[in-house]
Amino acid sequence: MSDSGAPVQPVQSFRFTGTGGEYFRIWIVNLCLSVVTLGIYSAWAKVQRLQYFYRHTSVAGSSFDYHGNPVAILKGRIIAFVLFMAYSLSGEVSPLLQVATFAVLAVVMPWLIQRSLCFRLHYSSWRGLRFAFRGTVRDAYSAYLLWPMLAAFTLYLLAPLAHQRIKEFQINNSRFGDADFRFQGDTGQFYILYLLSLLIVVLGVIVIVAPLVVLVIALFKWQALGGGGSDRAGFMIAMVAMMVIWLGVLFSIYVVAWPFYTARLQNMLWNNTFLGAHRFACDMKMGKLLGLHLTNILGIIFTLGLFKPFADIRMARYRIESLSLLPADDLESFVARQEQEVAAMGDEMTEMFDIDIGM
Amino acid sequence: MDNAVLARYYDGRTTRPQEVRLAVVDGRLSMRGEDFERLVPVEHLRVGQALGSAPRRIDFPSGSHCEVGTEHLAGLEVLLAQLGFKSSRVAHWQSRTRHAVAALAITLAVLGAGYRWGLPLGAELAARQIPPQAAELMDTHSLRLLDEVAFGPTRLPEAQRNRIIARFDALATPDGAAVPHHIVFRDGGKIGANALALPGGTIVVTDQLVKLADDDEQVLGVLAHELGHVRGRHSLRQLLQTSVVGMVVAWYTGDASSLLATVPTVLLDTKYSRDFEREADAYSAAMMSANHIPPERLATLLDKLEKEFHPDGKVDGGSLEDYFSTHPNTGERIKRLRQGS
Numbered sequence: 001m002s003d004s005g006a007p008v009q010p011v012q013s014f015r016f017t018g019t020g021g022e023y024f025r026i027w028i029v030n031l032c033l034s035v036v037t038l039g040i041y042s043a044w045a046k047v048q049r050l051q052y053f054y055r056h057t058s059v060a061g062s063s064f065d066y067h068g069n070p071v072a073i074l075k076g077r078i079i080a081f082v083l084f085m086a087y088s089l090s091g092e093v094s095p096l097l098q099v100a101t102f103a104v105l106a107v108v109m110p111w112l113i114q115r116s117l118c119f120r121l122h123y124s125s126w127r128g129l130r131f132a133f134r135g136t137v138r139d140a141y142s143a144y145l146l147w148p149m150l151a152a153f154t155l156y157l158l159a160p161l162a163h164q165r166i167k168e169f170q171i172n173n174s175r176f177g178d179a180d181f182r183f184q185g186d187t188g189q190f191y192i193l194y195l196l197s198l199l200i201v202v203l204g205v206i207v208i209v210a211p212l213v214v215l216v217i218a219l220f221k222w223q224a225l226g227g228g229g230s231d232r233a234g235f236m237i238a239m240v241a242m243m244v245i246w247l248g249v250l251f252s253i254y255v256v257a258w259p260f261y262t263a264r265l266q267n268m269l270w271n272n273t274f275l276g277a278h279r280f281a282c283d284m285k286m287g288k289l290l291g292l293h294l295t296n297i298l299g300i301i302f303t304l305g306l307f308k309p310f311a312d313i314r315m316a317r318y319r320i321e322s323l324s325l326l327p328a329d330d331l332e333s334f335v336a337r338q339e340q341e342v343a344a345m346g347d348e349m350t351e352m353f354d355i356d357i358g359m
Numbered sequence: 360m361d362n363a364v365l366a367r368y369y370d371g372r373t374t375r376p377q378e379v380r381l382a383v384v385d386g387r388l389s390m391r392g393e394d395f396e397r398l399v400p401v402e403h404l405r406v407g408q409a410l411g412s413a414p415r416r417i418d419f420p421s422g423s424h425c426e427v428g429t430e431h432l433a434g435l436e437v438l439l440a441q442l443g444f445k446s447s448r449v450a451h452w453q454s455r456t457r458h459a460v461a462a463l464a465i466t467l468a469v470l471g472a473g474y475r476w477g478l479p480l481g482a483e484l485a486a487r488q489i490p491p492q493a494a495e496l497m498d499t500h501s502l503r504l505l506d507e508v509a510f511g512p513t514r515l516p517e518a519q520r521n522r523i524i525a526r527f528d529a530l531a532t533p534d535g536a537a538v539p540h541h542i543v544f545r546d547g548g549k550i551g552a553n554a555l556a557l558p559g560g561t562i563v564v565t566d567q568l569v570k571l572a573d574d575d576e577q578v579l580g581v582l583a584h585e586l587g588h589v590r591g592r593h594s595l596r597q598l599l600q601t602s603v604v605g606m607v608v609a610w611y612t613g614d615a616s617s618l619l620a621t622v623p624t625v626l627l628d629t630k631y632s633r634d635f636e637r638e639a640d641a642y643s644a645a646m647m648s649a650n651h652i653p654p655e656r657l658a659t660l661l662d663k664l665e666k667e668f669h670p671d672g673k674v675d676g677g678s679l680e681d682y683f684s685t686h687p688n689t690g691e692r693i694k695r696l697r698q699g700s
Contacts, residue, residue, distance in 0.1 A: 017429070018413075019412075022412060025454065025455075025456065026411055026453045028462045029449065029452045029453045029458060030453075031462070031466055035465075035469045035470060035473075048408075048410060051407075051410055052410055055410065056413050061376075063413075063426070088602050089602065095500070126374070127369050127376065128369030128371045128372075128423065129371075129374055177374065305611060306463075331374060332375040333375075334373060334374040335372065335373055336371060336373070
């Protein structure tokens, strides 16, 4: 990995120093202010949240920083809110209108995503140098509209390919200072990931649901022989059985396949990402991720949501500390590049419509 | 100086860090590095709010900045105070647990008040702004859907339908204001005896309801209740209120689980629905009284409907199910209507 004669650089692990208790205090005060100001303050709260997480994340002794403009974020949020309400209410006026609204949103979405990537990266920095995103709107449409549509039209057989194209678009167009990010993951790895995940779902369903189906059939047989009560009881059994089977399916997807998929995907993405001559490594473990996620969900349920800030911190800590940088030099030779100001609107709208653009 | 604050300086052009010591000299910020020293006047410094134990930065006009790590934050506070920087109030609130508890209490109080009074008020104001053409479009769409899914064409004799409509249109409204409406009849099919009001003023009455009634006056009581829904724009208000509730709950539960979100949303929505039903009952009672018809008529019909749908149940006081129900407990409704007459 390094030239002969050049000193080998030590691996730099990413560190996260944020704590749940401290973040909870920040979070609850910001929530209170947001509610009291009917949501206006939420833009400032978002900047603080990102700053807290960025500044507590460090590599090679230096932390990251976020310097987005709250006013720009507020404008974006207002527009996103209006669009969301329009979409919700259009369904009541006529289904045609709702389909039309959806079509407009779908067409506009790649542009929004491209803007949000520009915004998020431009306002992120490390050691004083900014990140940047140089993907064109045309490439955004190819990645976020063309490939997903192709995937849908081929019954999702092309979904792993579309996913690879999207990641390529996101990563290859990202820069730090004068250095470019590069993604070397090939489509084959995505296909293996999807196939294995699907296999786990199928196995999970069989293992969990099969005994349930057997049990339900036994119950029905028992009832038909006159062992049970009226028709109503039979109906109740059927309803409960359907619900349990459905929960079983959800459970096997959510609990078993999701941590496998997520851990493997993250590892594959980072292990194949370069920044100039430097590279990254990620070693998330499926079991650890599952345990973390389940305890987070239980915590949130039993505290009616108050555990959420703690859950966010725990998840961030695990994700960040699974990551390391394999530097090719002493990391002091990055140089700044001139970039112009970027409008904020994109970031907020994609958040409103729940699109995950992060890695 | 042993109370000097250590920091790292970055010139903004490369990633080379330089260790510096910060101090206050002559009311200005002194930054001393290995091979340089700068004195920066206060007005050239940009300092953000403290954020817990996260590293802080001081920005300089040239695009350079320095970062102070967690260990030296206390020293930095002292230094900034000496330079005349006020610490932010929000940061102060965020640093004390008792403020956090207060914030939690205030948040819950405001959300509760918003749900109970704020959102209904906002929805009422917004519903007034929606043009009648839009509401009528909704009616056409909804009625077509109902005709496809549940209803069939009416089988009541035309004379009877016209008589009911004529008698109803002859009634005065409680406040004298005209309420545009359009009564249509349908065979209720599986739905049976029922009546509903659509946002644009269309009132649908099923044949089964008319047949269940003992006389016209009971049907008029139901029509007056539905007119109450039209007058109060309840359909639109309900729609707006449930949309906002759904949005807030979804935003809060976020990525935790969409399954989690459904139960609280249902509970919150049905309370709004029951409030609207109570309003419509009161409107019906007032309208009947204004036309010298006893409001009791509607109560009698509700009683008959209840016996129709729950033949072995008792029309009684409340239960836990009521919180999931879109209508107030029938016993309660009947009692209120009878007290009013």
